[in-house]
Amino acid sequence: MLITKIYKPAEVEKAADELRKGELIAFPTETVYGLGADATNELAVKRVYLAKGRPSDNPLIVTVSSIEMMEKFATDISDDARKLIKHFWPGSLTFVFKIKPGTLSKTVTGGLKTAAFRMPENEVTRKLIELAQVPIVGPSANSSGKPSPTTAAHVYHDLEGRIAGIVDDGPTQVGVESTIIDMSTNKLVILRPGAVTREEIEEVLQKKLDTDHHEVGKDETPKAPGMKYKHYAPDAQVLIVEEGKWEAALNWAKKQPYLVGIMAPGIEEKTLSKNFVFFDLGNNVEQASHNLFAGLRYFDDKKDVKWILAAGFAEQGLGIAYMNRLKKSAGDQFFID
Template sequence: MDTKVWQISSDELNGPGTLEKLGEIKTALTYGEVVGLPTETVYGLAGDATNPEAIQKIFNAKGRPQDNPLIVHIHSIEQLKKFAEIPDERVLKLMEKFWPGPISFILPLKNDYIAAKTVADLRSVAVRMPSHPVGLKILEYTGIPLAAPSANISGKPSPTDYSHVIDDLKDKVYGVVASDPADYGIESTVLDCTTFPYRIARPGEITKEDLENVIDGQVAVHSDDMKKPISPGMKYKHYAPRQPLILIEGSVLSQTLISKKGENFGVIAPESFRQDVSDDVEFVSLCQKDDDYREAAKNLYGALRKMDKSDVDIIYIYRFRENPRSEALLNRIYKATGNVLIKGAHDID
């Protein structure tokens, strides 16, 4: 199929022609088509969460494992109440604090309104309310709860710009909304609220500390080695370019660059490491300072995609220091590398 592209920036939401475009998008989604949709985290591949045929189109387009549940996107808490339970006032307090925004809540399913394929036959559902003005407007206008995993080929770097969606899914999906790039660049925090204490199933921009400060209580962390994942990002290798990706401690990155001189490799690192890289090495800067985790996260998937298109044989990526603010960034990097880490000079071939 020829993928349709709708140009709608945040500045154009009230502009001429936007209403017509929104109508076309609503019609497509109502009839079970899938559409690339902007959110503040990454671009999503959206389909009617109540329609099993639409959900199957998402799995088919992405090549996604069927046991990997999808996150349902909504525009209001009232819409959420049609199909999920809010366990207690603490969850509601978190929603009021962080929605719209980059957090998903896993909640008990209330009925069979949501398609079983959407939740991988679980009795819980992950739900989020995005803050991207265009994505949220589409949700409001259509009135449809939209399942929307990242709009990429499963396992590859997630899309943070509509051009990434076109690269991966052109002619595989009905349409793509060409809008502003994602603000955060990595997927939402996922918080399992089906038991207490609540557990983080996937780290994101909103941290454990952020959550605990709101509910004045402890938040735990799920293991991601579950046989049946309750959230995206828990079981499968993700975010990886086609080349081997090696995580490397900053203290030995410069040594590695020297020892590998003449070999066909690429480097993803903070700008300060550019001085150690010769002109014939593919270098992508993630951030100006090595503690600018927000900027690094925003640029990570774009960097991996650029390397994926290059002719390098191997990629080295800088290992940021571990702290609460770098947790989500490191989680995505670890998933992409398969935890292949160079810790010291003795590890260099």
């Protein structure tokens, strides 16, 4: 079993050296922690799938440190794409582009002729990639299907002994993953809602976008991560509680013979029943998005918690990304009075 090292930001050169050798290194971004491997090293990329237990038809995001690095692989970059890159990069927007033939293996792309590219805002990670001199794949650094990691400790919990190291730059700021937009066709489509909202993108482009709502088939390879498989699921069953239903939900939870997790804004912990375990999501959707994955992981450590009641928010702005992740963690299960 590997000894998983923790690297401080000042030690990023050592971590970059491990990447060059084909090792796996988890890295921080402003959204969640990613699991890095040299995107041009097929064997290293295959080890990412093994370390995460990730399905092999789930494509990987290619994380770059510059536009020039991306342009070695991506092609047909439109004027609209360049407008968005200028406005949002470095940042939490991921682009799906057609790729130049022979530049990235099927292990990275899931066999597609497209790939997703992102340049994170986190300076430590951009330095890591720059020093490694190669783009790195960047799925979330967690066991596949589990809540995404927002701290180095979350990564260590899931992947200790399976990866060479973790670059620890403290907790992430955003908490939900990047928005993914498909720029590989003439029709611009948001494949995964995230930290950058549709309204923000539309304001830059001065045009309306579509959101991909279709269910990816069993034998279909998704264009982007997060479109096909169940994600973000803790061991306990999550129930989404809509506004106006908290009184009924708490009354139901009081009658349960076991512990019930509560993830809600605006509730005083001292007023809760003895069989409740409370995690404060914050007072608005921005705070809730930041805290969601940490809350789901918190309850994974509470083995006696059998149900988790989690606050729903209006599906507008950042609430679209928040509810996308929460619905996946709950399997679309809502509390019904």
